[in-house]
Amino acid sequence: MAEEVMNNKQIILKHYVEGYPKESDMEFKNNNIKLNVQEGTNVVVLKNLYLSCDPYMRSRMSKLEGCYVQSFTPGSPITGCGVAKVLKSGDSNFQEGVVVILVVEKIGMFHLRWRMDYHDSPQLVSKNGVGQFAKMLGCCVVGSAGNKQKVDMLKTKFGFDEAFNYKEEHDLDATLKRYFPDGIDIYFENVGGKMLDAVLVNMKLHGRIAVCGMISQYNLDKTEGVHNLFCLIAKRIRMEGFLVFDYYHLYPKYLEMIIPQIKAGNIVYVEDIAEGFENAPSALVGLFSGLNVGKQVVMISCE
Template sequence: MAEEEVSNKHVILKNYVSGFPKESDMEVKTTALKLKLPDGGDYSGAILVKNLYLSCDPYMRSRMRKLEGHYAEAYTPGSPIVGLGVARVLESNNPKFNKGDLLWGLTRWEEYSVIADPETRFKIHNTDVPLSYYTGILGMPGMTAYAGFFEICSPKKGERVFISAASGAVGQLVGQFAKAFGCYVVGSAGTKEKVDLLKNKFGFDEAFNYKEEQDLNAALKRYFPDGIDIYFENVGGKMLDAVLLNMRVHGRIAVCGLISQYNLEQHEGIHNLFCLITKRIKMEGFLVFDYYHLYPKFLDMVLPQIKEGKIAYVEDIAEGLENAPSALIGLFSGRNVGKQVVVVARE
């Protein structure tokens, strides 16, 4: 490849963030980049990619603060934000990747990236679905829904399932997996539009707007008079406290996320943990990368359902890297409807 020089737009984190993040905590910059892999040792297995789609995910908030001992390293102020995305290989020094290959995995928030260690990225073989789906239903969020529901919760047909933040990238899929499995499914969301989506597009049996409920305990009793068998936890705080009171004996809770707590300097305490003992509840946190070995099995299940129209999937698309900061911040106020995706380039 000739050493063509291009402008490379990227999104950096300006400083570590405390409290609720703002668009001004990030900055869009442009630098010059030679479209050629550097020579030398550290790049012997590297690839050069053009980023196409970027994923906005709640866990990224944790990386905006200085952390030690966290499963995901903190971002470096002044450097591009890192997240999951879909990219096309422009040049490769790695025998596993060829020019033109499509892949998904971690990449920087920029137009072009040099990935020195691409081994953990997944090559995309099925291109008869939208490529953006590999930021969501066919990527990390899809695997999260699959692992959390089937591996952690061990569902049984006919069980009662509750999902918080149910219209998000993970929740919308958990609900549909549960319905297809033969469960009764209820979800919570933060707007009427999202509640309507849950019932009318994703096929939930019931859904409610948690912001309109004065008493979450009473709301859950209304939808689960006989209690909850499985809770897919995305929110934490007061919602988790109310759920614990409504769990059935030997219920299971998959702790996927705690989005209500991410922007708090002092996290809320949970008061009803005694229910774990009295109801013999299994409550387990998990990280999706512990289950990536199941990805081929997951694709075998989900791809046919997508192609046959058996799974509905909603994306919230932001066009252009310059709109990425706004898209990411919107996650924490619930502005997005469905999976938040940033389009960097369509090809």
């Protein structure tokens, strides 16, 4: 059998990043990839269809120590999550033509993969899904966003009871008291900094804070301190971090729950789709200035 070779374009991190990332911190590199699969191997050749741009990727652009993820290696391709199509397969669990959700070890047009998770109808639900889940459970939900369009979307599309533009609020403590006169029971933390400080003051006794991220701190040379931590003691607040990796074993159960809810229209989502692999760096950088509206995705190929 003649050896089949395809040109493959990859995104390379040029150097560790300080401050806000720029498109110039990344570059494209072309190489060739062999599409043939030798008999007796479990190698799978994939064609990337969609790539996910996520805030945690910014942390990996810096030199990390003691973190839950490893730093990207300057001069090497960056990694991320995506959706791909199986082109060639030496693994009986993955037939040619099926669509898979996976961690892309080297972001490019094509790549090899030895292990992945399979699902024939992948769906993505971004952070606004947290508020929608809370509404399903009977909570009064208030959200914050960085512009009027997003604030309106939280209320009209995602069903939040209220929402505000944090960039227009000069006193976040007063803002939270306006929306939560009796205090906050549950806070989903993905911001950090001044917002977390204001939330701590406004929590109820025995309130709960689930810490998912702190995007306001990712591009700072020196992260901001939190001044109201004593509220954890005074109000007996439970504050706990979590990582999605700890809950992968529940993913099949999650799909059983979420897919019927999406099909029924009870859970909705918005995707901001950048078309073309060449636009992946600008899509990733845009996350940190709020340019995206919804889950940021890069479409490489529409199939």
